[in-house]
Amino acid sequence: MSNGDIWNIVLGVLSSAFSAVLAWALQALLRRRRLERKRAFFGMRPGSEALLVVPRKAGSADSDRIVAQNDVYALMELSALAHECGGQYAVKPANQIRQGIGDRAEFCIGGPTANERTAAHLRLKLPGFAHVAEWEAGNVNQFVLGGADRFTREPGVVDYALLARIAVGAQGQPTFLVCGQTAVANLAVVRHLTRNYQELSRKHHTGSTFALLFKVLQPDNYGSDVIELIGDVTRQVQQAPAPSEEREEPEGSASSRELANHSAE
Numbered sequence: 378m379s380n381g382d383i384w385n386i387v388l389g390v391l392s393s394a395f396s397a398v399l400a401w402a403l404q405a406l407l408r409r410r411r412l413e414r415k416r417a418f419f420g421m422r423p424g425s426e427a428l429l430v431v432p433r434k435a436g437s438a439d440s441d442r443i444v445a446q447n448d449v450y451a452l453m454e455l456s457a458l459a460h461e462c463g464g465q466y467a468v469k470p471a472n473q474i475r476q477g478i479g480d481r482a483e484f485c486i487g488g489p490t491a492n493e494r495t496a497a498h499l500r501l502k503l504p505g506f507a508h509v510a511e512w513e514a515g516n517v518n519q520f521v522l523g524g525a526d527r528f529t530r531e532p533g534v535v536d537y538a539l540l541a542r543i544a545v546g547a548q549g550q551p552t553f554l555v556c557g558q559t560a561v562a563n564l565a566v567v568r569h570l571t572r573n574y575q576e577l578s579r580k581h582h583t584g585s586t587f588a589l590l591f592k593v594l595q596p597d598n599y600g601s602d603v604i605e606l607i608g609d610v611t612r613q614v615q616q617a618p619a620p621s622e623e624r625e626e627p628e629g630s631a632s633s634r635e636l637a638n639h640s641a642e
Contacts, residue, residue, distance in 0.1 A: 414578060415575075416463075417578075418574050418577070418578045419482055419551070420481075420482035421462040421463075421464040421550075422462070422463070422464065423464065424463065424465075425465070425481065425550075426464060426467055426481055427455070427466045427467070427481060427482040428466070428467055428469065428482070428483040429455050429456065429466050429468045429484050429486070430469060430483065430485040430486060430492060430495070431444055431452065431471065431486065431492075432444070432445075432448055432471060432491035432492040432495070432563075433471075433491055434491075434560070442470050446560070447601065448560045448563055448564070451555070451563050452468060452486065454564075454568060455567060456468075457571075464482075471487075474494055478498065478501075478545055478549070482552075483551075483552040483553065484553045484555070485554050486555050486563050486567070487555070487560075488556040488557065489556070490510035491510075495556060498543060498552060498554060499556075502586070502615075503543075503588060503615060504615075504617035505523045505617055506522060506541075506556070506613075506614040508558070517529065518558045518559075520537050520539065520558070522590070522610055523613035523614065523618050525618065528607075532597075533596065533598075535593065535595075536558045536561060536565075536593040537557075537558050537590065537592050538555070538556060538557035538562040538566045538592075539555075539556040539557075539566075539588060539591075539614075540556075540569070540570060540588070541553070541556070541587065541614070542554075542581065543586050544583075544584050544585055544586045555570070557593075559593075559596065562591075562593045562596070564601040565593045565604045566591060566604070568601060568604075569591070569604050588609070588613075588614045588615075589606060589609055589610065590606075590609075591604050591606055592605050
């Protein structure tokens with residue numbers, strides 16, 4: 378073997394090694410950038426602490442503070458998210474929290490009838506959203522948006538859920554509200570949030586507040602696995618409805634025909 382052949386082999390090995398190192402470095406850079414975008418969207422940095430707010434199970438007394446199994450699963454998903462972002466998390470029941478909004482990333486599970494903390498955030502930031510719970514209104518489980526559009530749960534057929542992100546200025550950390558009509562709907566929205574945050578981040582920049590309405594289909598058969606977006610309802614829920622805007626609609630109506638069929642797709 379000539380010296381030229383040896384040099385060609387050496388150069389080939391070096392070139393392959395350089396290419397492998399470069400590919401690894403680029404992949405590491407891309408992973409780092411994805412992680413930074415995730416941290417920015419969720420407001421979680423290495424060493425920071427997220428607040429996971431626990432609801433009580435539908436119909437349970439405040440003194441009992443029973444938590445539904447699917448809400449526990451949702452909290453587990455969020456705790457894994459905090460760990461992935463390099464942060465810590467604190468899990469607290471809603472009735473034990475006395476602090477403002479924006480100091481740390483916050484995730485409130487459950488609607489205003491099951492989570493006092495969610496109710497406070499809605500009154501302050503999204504007053505156009507209301508939830509009529511089954512145990513409070515004779516088996517009617519219904520969302521009311523803007524005082525007009527009504528979305529009523531059809532047991533075993535469709536559950537509705539609101540996902541909202543409340544931004545608090547440039548320095549504040551976001552608060553996420555997961556308001557499902559059932560614990561299954563809560564879990565479906567949390568899984569959608571953690572798995573589709575990149576799409577949500579592209580549509581709604583880091584400093585924005587948004588509210589999205591979803592439906593969970595055939596929950597008795599498919600659990601939390603089949604979820605569809607109905608539409609962006611941010612404008613509807615940010616403004617408190619005027620008394621003249623309130624009107625009665627037939628029970629069970631998915632008002633405005635699923636928000637005009639998701640704005641005609």
